[in-house]
Amino acid sequence: MAKVIMVQGTTSNAGKSIVTAALCRIFKQDGYKVAPFKSQNMALNSYITKDGLEMGRAQVMQAEAAGIEPDVRMNPILLKPTGDKGSQVILNGSVLGDMSAKDYYKQKTMLIPHILKSYNSLAEENDVIVIEGAGSPAEINLRENDIVNMGMAELVDAPVILVGDIDRGGVFASIAGTLLLLTDDEKKRVKGTVINKFRGDVDILKPGLDMLEDITHVGVLGVIPYMKLQIDDEDSLSERLDNKNELKLIDIAVIKLPRLSNFTDFNVFEMFNGVSVRYVSNVHDLCDPDMVILPGTKNTIEDLKWLRQSGLEAKIQRFAHQGKPVFGICGGYQMLGDKIYDPESVESGGEIRGLGLLNTETTFYQEKIRTQVKGKFKEINGLYNYLSNIEFEGYEIHMGDTNTQNVEPLSSINVISDTLANKVKNDGVVNKNVAGSYIHGIFDNSNVANAIVEMLYDRKGLNKEELEGFDINQFKNSQYDLLADTVRKSLDMDKIYAIIK
Numbered sequence: 001m002a003k004v005i006m007v008q009g010t011t012s013n014a015g016k017s018i019v020t021a022a023l024c025r026i027f028k029q030d031g032y033k034v035a036p037f038k039s040q041n042m043a044l045n046s047y048i049t050k051d052g053l054e055m056g057r058a059q060v061m062q063a064e065a066a067g068i069e070p071d072v073r074m075n076p077i078l079l080k081p082t083g084d085k086g087s088q089v090i091l092n093g094s095v096l097g098d099m100s101a102k103d104y105y106k107q108k109t110m111l112i113p114h115i116l117k118s119y120n121s122l123a124e125e126n127d128v129i130v131i132e133g134a135g136s137p138a139e140i141n142l143r144e145n146d147i148v149n150m151g152m153a154e155l156v157d158a159p160v161i162l163v164g165d166i167d168r169g170g171v172f173a174s175i176a177g178t179l180l181l182l183t184d185d186e187k188k189r190v191k192g193t194v195i196n197k198f199r200g201d202v203d204i205l206k207p208g209l210d211m212l213e214d215i216t217h218v219g220v221l222g223v224i225p226y227m228k229l230q231i232d233d234e235d236s237l238s239e240r241l242d243n244k245n246e247l248k249l250i251d252i253a254v255i256k257l258p259r260l261s262n263f264t265d266f267n268v269f270e271m272f273n274g275v276s277v278r279y280v281s282n283v284h285d286l287c288d289p290d291m292v293i294l295p296g297t298k299n300t301i302e303d304l305k306w307l308r309q310s311g312l313e314a315k316i317q318r319f320a321h322q323g324k325p326v327f328g329i330c331g332g333y334q335m336l337g338d339k340i341y342d343p344e345s346v347e348s349g350g351e352i353r354g355l356g357l358l359n360t361e362t363t364f365y366q367e368k369i370r371t372q373v374k375g376k377f378k379e380i381n382g383l384y385n386y387l388s389n390i391e392f393e394g395y396e397i398h399m400g401d402t403n404t405q406n407v408e409p410l411s412s413i414n415v416i417s418d419t420l421a422n423k424v425k426n427d428g429v430v431n432k433n434v435a436g437s438y439i440h441g442i443f444d445n446s447n448v449a450n451a452i453v454e455m456l457y458d459r460k461g462l463n464k465e466e467l468e469g470f471d472i473n474q475f476k477n478s479q480y481d482l483l484a485d486t487v488r489k490s491l492d493m494d495k496i497y498a499i500i501k
Contacts, residue, residue: 002123003500006158008133010174014165015196017058020132024066025484032127036062039115040077040148044261048370048395053093061232065480073118138181150186159191167197191499192221222491232264249274250456253289256281259298268449283311291325294332301347326434333436334362357434364400375413382432386455394441
């Protein structure tokens with residue numbers, strides 16, 4: 001069975017996902033077969049495996065860092081919030097049902113056999129498992145039925161390292177306070193602490209580290225500097241949404257829907273030196289971008305209502321009628337059509353008028369479509385002709401079917417991960433400067449992203465010689481190596497190996 005180490009944090013956004021990814025990369029570099037694991041993830045950012053199963057994007061990112069294929073066993077439980085008090089529960093990659101927080105809390109210990117089956121199966125195939133916790137282990141009201149922090153550590157007898165975020169202040173208090181609230185047995189599991197996101201001179205911090213060790217009787221494994229990396233970290237959502245990016249040569253505005261999902265679909269554009277990506281939630285901030293993107297959403301109808309009430313619908317319609325590029329992904333694609341019907345009350349029931357920018361109608365059904373695809377853009381007329389005949393890969397994850405009769409399809413796709421494997425069908429619609437697709441990750445294909453940016457450069461008459469195309473996979477690997485190198489230099493890896501062994 002694999003050796004194991006667990007990364008927990010004093011708070012959400014402390015950097016657990018990134019530290020887990022860094023350890024996965026380091027162990028891989030050192031010649032070990034390693035896999036990430038998180039028993040329960042709560043996120044709207046999800047991914048579809050080659051088996052057609054749904055899992056959290058954070059574990060996909062960590063699998064990439066480990067150099068292995070994402071596997072639903074790495075995240076057996078995924079909670080996708082449907083409101084303030086409930087979530088859609090995904091178990092082993094398939095929908096178990098919608099539950100209130102109260103109902104799920106009562107039932108979640110019944111899911112332990114599923115968690116252990118996934119974990120043990122991975123442990124039989126790997127040398128090291130790096131487990132990520134969730135939130136904080138000091139949520140004392142949740143201790144009794146915990147399956148993701150100390151409860152998970154106890155299930156597999158995992159040693160724990162505790163990560164604290166110094167960038168937000170109060171890191172010494174958060175680490176000491178977290179340890180104070182743990183039981184004696186839980187505290188014994190914590191073999192070291194890590195200070196994350198530090199800016200400045202570490203020598204100035206050292207007296208504080210010594211005092212922290214004296215207070216907690218737990219050694220400090222190191223201090224990780226604040227890193228600006230292009231990595232699809234789940235916690236980076238808040239930073240991206242709140243960051244007021246400096247406008248560059250090309251300005252892409254992504255509509256910040258209240259139930260925004262799969263925001264990582266657009267991270268690729270941030271990798272271009274001349275492109276800025278802004279998340280916009282009001283008419284004033286939209287300004288006059290070079291492209292508007294309507295992203296995916298967990299609730300298309302409610303977010304369409306919000307779009308209408310906010311005044312952004314009218315602004316986007318005006319933008320499109322001026323011949324400027326608009327692109328919708330998944331729920332955003334559904335919104336761009338004429339009508340949305342919900343006869344089975346998959347969301348809120350009834351029907352609603354869309355933006356009317358694409359001649360389509362969408363009907364929701366109870367069955368969730370989830371599959372990986374390979375595709376190729378059609379020979380496209382109009383603004384998006386830059387995409388003509390380019391091949392891509394991605395995945396579908398949505399409720400509903402969109403009627404695209406008598407309209408120009410965007411692409412032809414080949415389903416590769418469900419009972420309809422190798423079925424060929426059309427995806428998406430294009431109407432001059434407006435296009436939509438169900439495919440998440442469609443921009444993560446280097447040729448697609450390069451074509452979109454080239455199109456935007458040409459529309460503005462900019463010099464394309466300054467535009468350097470790049471290979472996304474190669475870029476991602478360079479970022480994982482940079483992450484691993486920085487963390488390796490920052491932490492006492494000898495101690496970490498001793499903790500594992």
